Amino acid sequence: MSELSYETPLAGVIAPPGLAISLREVTDRGMIDLRGLASDSAFIAAVSAVLGAQLPLKPRSSVTSGDVTLLWLSIDQWLVLCPRSRTEEMLGRLRAALQGIHSLAVDVSDMRTVIRLEGEGCREILMKGTSLDLLDGNSPPGFCKRMRYAEIAALLNVVDENVFDVFVFRSYARYTWDFLCATAREPARLRLFGSQSAPV
Structure with a gap:
């Protein structure tokens, strides 16, 4: 039986010569869509404990800690960026920490x-x-x-x-x-x- 393999949308595509940049x-970017209430101290504390960084609360801002970056998307939504190999483990830890807290964490890497x-x-x-x-x-x-x-x-x-x-x-x-x-x-x-x- 053949095994599943992941292929990025631009696999094999290279930039042409003559570009100014x-x-x-x-390709190695895991993404987790995270939603919750910024006013909920339990939500903020749980996420910070798992990710090792404070969620950015200022519009159009981001926070980076090690190989994890948190992007502010809206007043109740963030995009968590991490190495693709860590996505499943990080998602599991987030969901465990957010049990009983109004929130949502979904792997949207693909x-x-x-x-x-x-x-x-x-x-x-x-x-x-x-x-x-x-x-x-x-x-x-x-x-x-x-x-x-x-x-x-x-x-x-x-x-x-x-x-x-x-x-x-x-x-x-x-x-x-x-x-x-x-x-x-x-x-x-x-x-x-x-x-x-x-x-x-």
């Missing part, structure tokens, strides 16, 4: 794919697909926000100054990848301020 799929952009100019490239202003100083490292990207639902996480993760539903992975490859081409590079010559 680096593009790759993040729901989304994550595309990582790295390099100077990522903000300008991302802004070709969204109305979100990434140059206004309000999106520092740690910032996360749901957005419309190239007309689809997406989630943006600013990992570092020049490192960005874009989360999209699995069925839109190739569409998003192709859109990024087109808008990140070196001839399409933009400098938003100052004079610049048109590409030849």
Whole structure:
């Protein structure tokens, strides 16, 4: 009998030459959708004890502790990111700790794919697909926000100054990848301020 094997949405796909930035799929990412009341001290304490970090309560923020990152999604929803190999164990511990507490914890690792952009100019490239202003100083490292990207639902996480993760539903992975490859081409590079010559 053949064994089940996991394949990421962009398996075997590589970035074409001539891009202004680096593009790759993040493949070893486990994701847990966590819901509960931020006003419930028992919920906050139980989650913090399991994850080793305080849940971010400020909108559009995140917290990282070791190999675990917690993204704020709404007033009662967070996305827990961890190595894929730890997802099942972490989910089990969360559910055990949250017994009797109004909450929900679900493994959604296969729901989304994550595309990582790295390099100077990522903000300008991302802004070709969204109305979100990434140059206004309000999106520092740690910032996360749901957005419309190239007309689809997406989630943006600013990992570092020049490192960005874009989360999209699995069925839109190739569409998003192709859109990024087109808008990140070196001839399409933009400098938003100052004079610049048109590409030849």
